[in-house]
Amino acid sequence: MRSARLISDLVAGPSRPCLAYIPRQISPRPLHTSEPARSGHNRWSKIRHRKGAADAQKSALYSRLTADIHSALRPPASPDPVFNARLATAIAKARDGGVPKDVVEKCFTKARAAADGSGQSVIYEAVGASGREAMIIECITENAARTVKRLKEILHKRDCRIAPVAYLFEKKGVIVVSAAAGRGFDELFEVAVEAGAEDVREVEEEDGMLYEIITPPTELSTLTNLLSDPSLADKYPIQSSELSFLPTAPLPVLAEGEEGEGISEERAEAVERVVGLLELEGDVVKVWTNLE
Numbered sequence: 001m002r003s004a005r006l007i008s009d010l011v012a013g014p015s016r017p018c019l020a021y022i023p024r025q026i027s028p029r030p031l032h033t034s035e036p037a038r039s040g041h042n043r044w045s046k047i048r049h050r051k052g053a054a055d056a057q058k059s060a061l062y063s064r065l066t067a068d069i070h071s072a073l074r075p076p077a078s079p080d081p082v083f084n085a086r087l088a089t090a091i092a093k094a095r096d097g098g099v100p101k102d103v104v105e106k107c108f109t110k111a112r113a114a115a116d117g118s119g120q121s122v123i124y125e126a127v128g129a130s131g132r133e134a135m136i137i138e139c140i141t142e143n144a145a146r147t148v149k150r151l152k153e154i155l156h157k158r159d160c161r162i163a164p165v166a167y168l169f170e171k172k173g174v175i176v177v178s179a180a181a182g183r184g185f186d187e188l189f190e191v192a193v194e195a196g197a198e199d200v201r202e203v204e205e206e207d208g209m210l211y212e213i214i215t216p217p218t219e220l221s222t223l224t225n226l227l228s229d230p231s232l233a234d235k236y237p238i239q240s241s242e243l244s245f246l247p248t249a250p251l252p253v254l255a256e257g258e259e260g261e262g263i264s265e266e267r268a269e270a271v272e273r274v275v276g277l278l279e280l281e282g283d284v285v286k287v288w289t290n291l292e
Helices: 001-011 043-050 054-071 085-098 099-114 142-155 185-194 215-229 265-280
Strands: 118-126 133-140 169-177 199-205 206-215 237-245 286-289
Touching: 054 085, 054 099, 054 237, 085 099, 085 215, 085 237, 118 142, 133 142, 133 265, 142 265, 169 215, 185 199, 185 206, 206 215, 215 237, 237 286, 265 286
Parallel strands: none
Antiparallel strands: 118 133, 133 286, 169 206, 169 237, 199 206
16 A cells, blocks of 8 residues: 555654653743753753663653654544655654664554554553552553553552542643744744643753643644644644643652652652553553653
């Protein structure tokens, strides 16, 4: 098939690591409440963004890139990258990120299963060892009983367990964009909010600034289409667009010697290891946590 050939040709481009985003105050903009996120300000941040080891970094990268493909293939999006710019971008990122072709093809198989009804979309909830770390686990499976059994095995071995935590999250649309030279926050803010966005946040990366647009779930498609319009696409290229579970009250991660409400960096690292193991499971699409 043509789409299969195109996918094979495309999978062989530079990827952006996914970061946790924290809003900053932009006067007089009322939606911003804190400084932009910066990676590497403490040991937890370095581990969170670099994963500390090559194997963990690779598995996390694969998970993020394949999740982008899943998101780009959600109905009614076309499975042909020629007619689906988000899908073409996701495939290019996977190629440049070194994701094997068979992993990408597996993503397509699971996305098609979700679209044609042969695969079931299931959300599982879990807590970490302290009872304060929460996880939302999104899966697409043909056998929910098998999937939950496997997830319970992974969680139990690491003192985690299935438990209701959905009340700690809210479902939102999240669009991440970069900005062309000469473009910045103010123009994007005005365009996004006028079109129905709830918030626009910025995050500092080592190689530049990214912008995160938060939308009601029902407005994600509208905002994505707007930003894909030629009049804006070159100004603010879309890096990702998906429905996400965002924590309503993110759990702080305390640096060594820091006091306050939260968990230690060691505990946060343990949670990230669990997330990495979960995302290696074939039926798991993505895992969200309530870590700040």
